[in-house]
Amino acid sequence: MSQITARVPNELVEALDAAAAGLKRSRADIIRQAVERYLEDYEDLEVALERLRDPADPVLDWDRVRNELLGSD
Numbered sequence: 001m002s003q004i005t006a007r008v009p010n011e012l013v014e015a016l017d018a019a020a021a022g023l024k025r026s027r028a029d030i031i032r033q034a035v036e037r038y039l040e041d042y043e044d045l046e047v048a049l050e051r052l053r054d055p056a057d058p059v060l061d062w063d064r065v066r067n068e069l070l071g072s073d
Contacts, residue, residue, distance in 0.1 A: 008016075020030050051057055 016027055016030060020027050023030070
């Protein structure tokens with residue numbers, strides 16, 4: 001496993017320490033989980049952007065979709 005170093009504001013370190021204490025986990029555990037979640041969100045965003053750029057993917061009209069959803073109880 002690799003180790004990295006980052007500089008963060010003191011306020012962020014204080015919040016990190018409070019969260020770690022409240023969760024009874026280490027700083028490293030909290031940071032690792034936060035980075036994992038951030039990267040998962042980033043990957044999801046990349047997929048969404050690829051789909052938006054896909055000319056074969058149909059564009060839906062919001063009003064039509066809304067009316068169809070609300071009209072079908």
